[in-house]
Amino acid sequence: MKPIKVGLLGLGTVGTGVVRIVEGHQEDLQRQTGSAIEIAKIVVQDKSKPRNISVDPEKLTENVWDVIGDKEIDVVVEVMGGVEATKGHILTALENGKHVVTANKDLMAMHGAEILAKAAEHNCDVFYEASVAGGIPIIRTLVEGFSSDRITKIMGIVNGTTNYILTKMSQEGAAYADVLKEAQTLGYAEADPTSDVEGLDAARKMTILSTLGFHANVALSDVEVKGISKVSKEDIQYGKKLGYEVKLLGIAENHDGHISVSVQPTMVKNSHPLASVNGVFNAVYVTGEAVGETMFYGAGAGELPTATSVVADLVAVVRNSKLGVNGRTVQAPYKEKKLKSDEQIASKNFILLHVEDKAGVLAQITQIFAEHEVSLESVFQHPNAHNPKAEIIIITHDANQASMKKVLNQFESMDVIHAIKSVYRVEG
Secondary structure (H helix, E strand, C coil): CCCEEEEEECCCHHHHHHHHHHHHCHHHHHHHHCCCEEEEEEECCCCCCCCCCCCCHHHEECCCHHHHCCCCCCEEEECCCCCHHHHHHHHHHHHCCCEEEECCHHHHHHHHHHHHHHHHHCCCCEECCHHHHCCCCHHHHHHHHCCCCCEEEEEEECCHHHHHHHHHHHHHCCCHHHHHHHHHHHCCCCCCCHHHHCCHHHHHHHHHHHHHHHCECCCHHHEEECCCCCCCHHHHHHHHHCCEEEEEEEEEEEECCEEEEEEEEEEEECCCHHHHCCCCEEEEEEEECCCEEEEEEEECCCHHHHHHHHHHHHHHHHHHHHHCCCCCCCCCCCECCCECCHHHCEEEEEEEEEECCCCCHHHHHHHHHHHCCCCEEEEEEECCCCCCCEEEEEEECCEEHHHHHHHHHHHHCCCCEEEEEEEEEEEC
16 A cells, blocks of 8 residues: 655654654554555754654755645644744645644644634645643544533643642642742743743643534633732642642533633642642543543643654544545534623632731621622631731632622722732632
């Protein structure tokens, strides 16, 4: 059989892993697909750069057109990153009849609908399993495994950097700034960690997951985002005392066709499976009407875990080619997007207040909750030798976001409340 020729855009960490797996698993891949898979061309920025993998120099090129314009190339695998320029390369490849596999979360979160439409127009496949959770096959699971069910909720720890930071803060009592510096030294965090620690990376991934899970064209701008840079070790310690772990969660919900998507630090009950996901690992917790609650756990990044998902997508392209069904598995969102209002978004809440330590303050606070119909699950006052003010922790029952905003706004104007120190959603 004629080998399937692949053009690889990028030979960084993931690209190197793709080459290792394709070349090292050739017999298995041939038996699974019925064809040899050959990496015919690799686009790099600098052909003379030393690499930690041996590659035929004749396969290297600095000109992307040598891949997207080559009639012999069947599949383009994009692992070089970037958005606008990369989008142009991908669209051109599709127009030239080439199937596409990408690990680019930014590209798919921002331009996925356009790319999938172009793929359908030219009967081409576009697969992007590695764009969300590295080696965890969550996209294929949502599209195929849950195809007979209706998904009502997706909760994910989908950023390893922030999960590493929060885990170290929890287990060692370390401060955020110290752990961030350590994460940068170890290579878990970039020199500019903004995308990770402010929740932007997770937001892009949740955009992809909610679009697939709810069949609606969710945009990145629809995601409410809050990062972990304001999480203190005191917040984490108070949470632990009450039986919670702080995790940066992506939370997507669909009730009666109305959707909400957010990324935020969340108090997760320590009995919930997500609470025990530590270090750089990822996990996605999916709830379906029929199947109930399920969780998918594994390495969310790294050379070989991510490359495994890329090559699995490559296998799917080749199988579709054998069956003559390329382009038919592309499923564009088909439901109208209806976003929830603040009145429709409800959750429990953890609130830490610094208040005047005198009689009657707690009564004033609980009265405000009552005025806005927010019921309280528990109220705690913790002595703190380092804080002359009283520290009050309140956990509410489920309360809608509109009511909570009114409560917090009223707290801001009260002289007896010196600081709304922390507010977290509570799950589990």
